[in-house]
Structure formats: C-alpha cells, structure tokens
Amino acid sequence: MIKLVLTDLDDTLIRNGLPRATDHALEGIHAMLDAGLHFGPVSGRIPRAMGWMFNNDEACYATAAYSNGQIIYLDGELVHVERLDGPELNSIAEMLSHIPQCVLTIYDINAPVEDDAGYFVSPDRKHLAECHEAFPHIRGDALRLDEPTYVKANIWCAGSREHVTEVRDMLREEYPSMEFVFPSPTAPLIDIMPAGWTKGTAVQFLAKELGITLDEVAVFGDSENDLAMIEAVPNSVAVSNASEEVARAARWHIGASADDAVADALFQIADAARTRTLPTFMGRG
Secondary structure, three states: OOOEEEEOOEOOOEOOOOOOOOHHHHHHHHHHHHOOOEEEEEOOOOHHHHHHHOOOOHHHHOOEEEHHHOEEEEOOEEEEEOOEOHHHHHHHHHHHOOOOOEEEEEOOOOOOOOOOOOEEEOOOHHHHHHHHHHOOOOEEEOOOOOOOOEOOEEEEEOOOHHHHHHHHHHHHHHOOOEEEEOOOOOOOEEEEEEOOOOHHHHHHHHHHHHOOOHHHEEEEEOOHHHHHHHHHOOEEEEOOOOOHHHHHHOOEEOOOHHHOHHHHHHHHHHHHHHHOOOOHHHHOO
16 A cells, blocks of 8 residues: 655656646645645755645645755655755866856755745856856856755756766766756756765655655656656656656656646545555556
C-alpha cells in the first residue's frame, strides 16, 4: 500500500506552459489526503513558488522538499535545511565569469512571494551585462558569497544543449563537493546541490520521519534532477515525456504530463488505499 506520494512539478505534475496544477490534480491530491495519505511536491523550486503553483491551497504542499530536497517540510513544519557552501559558490561564479552568457544564480528564499527573480552572481560587471542580454528577467550583482548560508543556486547557460552539457560536465569534474544536474531536458539551467544530498535523500528522510518503508512510497519524475529519487524507491514512476535516463530507471510508466497522468494516478492511489492494495497503474511496467 502506498502511504506517501512525492512528485516533481514542472513537466510532471504540471504540464509545461500551465501556470499551476489543474483542478483535476488538486482534487486528486485531496482524494489522497482524505484517504489519510501524505502527498508532497519535490521540486527544484523554492517554497514561495508553491502558492501560485497550487492555487494557494496550502494543504497540497504542507509536506514537501524544495531546492531539490535541501528544504524539507512535514505537515507544515520545517524539519531540515541542507545548505550550500558559500566559498565554493564564489569559486563557481569566478569560473563561470570566463564563459560567455553563463552565470551562477542564487535566490533569496525569504523574499516576498511576488518577488520571483533570482540574482546573477559574478565578480565581473561586463560578464553580468552579457548575461542580461540572454536572461533579462534576472537581476545581476557582483556579490561575494563567503558564508555557508545559501540554499538555492543554479546556473543559467545560453547556447546549445551540447554547450550546456559541456559546462555541467566541467563543473562536475572541478567541484566534486557539489552535484550538478538538469532540472529539465530543455531549460537552459543546471541545478546545484551539496554532494550526497539530492531529491532521493529527501525522499528517504521523509519516509523515515513518517515511520514508513520505502516500499510504501511512490515518486513521479521526468528529468535528470529526479533521477536520484527515481532510483531511491521501488515504486518509481516516469511520465511518458520523461528523459530516456529517467524512463529506463523507473519501475512504472504512465501517460504524459500534458494529459494530467499524475493526477489520474493520485486518484488510483487514493482508491487503492481504501482496500489496502496497490493502484492499477502499478500492474504494468
């Protein structure tokens, strides 16, 4: 029986281009909650993005793992924060300042909800100006990140997918104390996490806090930054628009994010809980 469902948001629960989860998805979440189960998003996004993504329905994200698992909530209570190393981020910013239109971004997780912009970080003002040409919606500053107090960071990188992949691989080699993963198969972004702390770690943490086994957890994902949680539990689920790597790693497969397939699966999980069985979509690979 599944007792906890954790899902990626962009291109998994929420179709690309939609401003928020559909009403059908919200109803599926509440069907789960009404059945006494736990539901939560596991996202690279930060907590203040959840209001508009769930139509301000706080019950839908009372349990959650943000910033790829670095900020964890359980039943509305903050239970864990895993921080990034400031000096390491500063070194990454210095390295990226030598790569055109490629820059470190940090987010103020305490900023007001309506202030959704990140901040470019670079020691070079000219480099910031170049980055603004590619990503004008993000602010820029020549900051020094000298304290280990940062939780959300990623890299915006213009150019071909091959170029973004080269930058990711170079960072992986230069900074083994960090994880560098794609949050989307198409977005020009590289997410940064502390090495050894991923969405998969957050899934295991929440299962332990709830006193349940990993067999009682289901996770849904589509992208590289979901791979750790897909590999962490037996009941892992890929949407049909998932990357090839995620699709290969997942045990179960459902329809596309565009068809609200995760929402349909939530209803099945809620129905199965009443008979203490597995949902019907887990009957096929």
